[in-house]
Amino acid sequence: MNLKQLEAFVQVAEEGSFSKAAKELFLTQPTISAHIASLEKELNVRLFIRNTKEVSLSEDGKELYKYAKPMMDLERKIEERFGSGEDTAKHCITIAASTVPAQYLLPEILKRYNEKYPKEQLKIVEMDSAQVVLRVIDHMVDVGLTGTTLEKKHCKYVPFYKDQLVVITPNTEKYRRLGEESAGDISWICKESFIMREEGSGTRKEAEKQFARAGIDVGKLDVIASIENQETIKKSVTQGLGISVLSRLASKEEVEEGHMLAFPIPGADKGRDINLVYNKNYQLTRSAERFIRVVKEVYGLEQ
Structure with a gap:
């Protein structure tokens, strides 16, 4: 087992697609497939459930993801600290958002974030509110924006907008x-x-x-x-x-x-809360912390 295999595994899990993972990692799809096959053989488990439309994690895959994702986050932090330097390195934050915040609130937030941190990259995935929270719980995204709260002890909700x-x-x-x-x-x-x-x-x-x-x-x-x-x-x-x-x-x-x-x-x-949500069991990346601060600035919340 090596970091390249785990990196491929995490990317496929988050993209739900071997081809999309290959594109994100600048690899060929056969290379991604070979990494996953080697990992499955070494661990003697099936990591993904494949059908004609999508790829989803098996139960063993979900368990491995809980270990692999923090390892990838730690690798990124090491690269940020000892790599090319904060002034030149591009960092990426993944945000899951439900329909209303994605279409009507995020544009202003993204504009402000880009003005303050032009070297940062953002990846936005849109899904329903319940799925946003589940992605946050499984640590498959850095932060989420959602109109739904699920009673999960891992989640920290920060209401930032009232929606009628x-x-x-x-x-x-x-x-x-x-x-x-x-x-x-x-x-x-x-x-x-x-x-x-x-x-x-x-x-x-x-x-x-x-x-x-x-x-x-x-x-x-x-x-x-x-x-x-x-x-x-x-x-x-x-x-x-x-x-x-x-x-x-x-x-x-x-x-x-x-x-x-x-x-x-x-x-x-006065309306339902639109919330920023993150998993408090994991250390936020510096980029995620910046994003949260920008949301609070845009909507006048106390820091």
Whole structure:
């Protein structure tokens, strides 16, 4: 076993692909495959479950990753300290983000980070909120941005933004009239075709909580579709397929342009927290620490 084999293993685990890992490491795919095969033979385990669409870690693979990832992090720290020097070395931070923070909050953060640390590189992976937390727990990313918190002792959550949810509808006479006549009562949504975000979405989980507080039985909604991509949801709503619930951030542009209407959910508080999350059981890299400081600066949090 050697560091090159472990480096290939960690990269495939994080990319979910042999070809992507090869590209990131500037190696050929056969070389990556040979490293993994040698590692599996030496350890006498199967590290990956392969199918036609993706590569995922086996249970033994997950166990090995917990040891291999810190070793790769330590190797990087040694290179940073004794290599070409901090002024010339490029470091990379991997950030997992759910849809809303990835599309509407990260751009400003990345701009500020790049202004302060132009030699740093960032890798962004977008996934649903629950997956973000799981990636952080498994130490497959440096930090995460998510609207969901899971009760895991390894995680440290830093709320940095309040996100409100709204019910979105087409901008038609029917819904304009409903908005005027309902006076804050949105019980009428139970009679409409409803489009939900996918399972695991932080928006969906929070919407279910807020609907319950507003006295709306989610089980009685006429859900006609469950869609992952919120751009698809917005286009479906504007074309009259149904109504939905989304972040106010995500619907702001369409509402301002008059393509959609947005109705607040009665009884909702100031909004759900969008959190920065990291695994407190592992030492953060210097780049990750810098990123966290920039997030706090951008959103006015105490350092």
